[in-house]
Amino acid sequence: QGKYIVRYRDRLYVLNSRLGGVDYPYRSYFSPIPVAGALGTWNTSTTDFFDVDYGEALMGGAAMWDKLVLFTEYAMWFYDQVQLKKVYSIGCSNHKTIKEISAYLIWANADGVWLSSGGMPQNIGGEIIDFIRAGTPANFFGSVVDEEYRLYVGTVTVDTVSYANCELIFNLPTQSW
Numbered sequence: 001q002g003k004y005i006v007r008y009r010d011r012l013y014v015l016n017s018r019l020g021g022v023d024y025p026y027r028s029y030f031s032p033i034p035v036a037g038a039l040g041t042w043n044t045s046t047t048d049f050f051d052v053d054y055g056e057a058l059m060g061g062a063a064m065w066d067k068l069v070l071f072t073e074y075a076m077w078f079y080d081q082v083q084l085k086k087v088y089s090i091g092c093s094n095h096k097t098i099k100e101i102s103a104y105l106i107w108a109n110a111d112g113v114w115l116s117s118g119g120m121p122q123n124i125g126g127e128i129i130d131f132i133r134a135g136t137p138a139n140f141f142g143s144v145v146d147e148e149y150r151l152y153v154g155t156v157t158v159d160t161v162s163y164a165n166c167e168l169i170f171n172l173p174t175q176s177w
Helices: 126-134
Strands: 002-008 011-019 022-030 049-051 058-064 067-072 076-079 084-088 099-101 104-109 112-116 141-145 148-158 161-171
Touching (some): 022 058, 099 141
Antiparallel strands (some): 002 011, 022 049, 058 067, 099 104, 104 112, 141 148
16 A cells, blocks of 8 residues: 555556555555556565655655656655665655646645756745745645646635635746746
8 A cells, every 4th residue: 555656667656655554654665567568466575665764754756857756745856766866855745736847847845836857946936935834735735737837725824814725826938926
């Protein structure tokens, strides 16, 4: 069992796993390569899994830039089926905020909204940081419509003004909120 499932190359990755009644929040199991359209038997012994960090749970992931991008709450990891590497100390608060827009990956955490094309993520949330701080990032979720990233932050109060069912929209071509 797992909280998040990501397809990368020819395999499925089960992130934040549970096996035999034991939780492994930092572990990802991966499927065998399909043969004739079927996955076959999963090997849950010592060979078909990897652990990212024993101190942090996996919060989600995505397949981008020919890598499996994994997030804990405070870090970002790349996996290429050979090596696992912590690349940035920028995490994700909720897997539902992780979205792909063209060649970009965008997600949110308590520090803002992050955009990356495979290199160092840029915090693009400067204009809306008060909404991020007034909300609960663990409850945020995002969606992509055309070339816009829509981040639902719920009901927030910013500068004594209350906003119910607040949605923040980032337009990728104009790079503006």
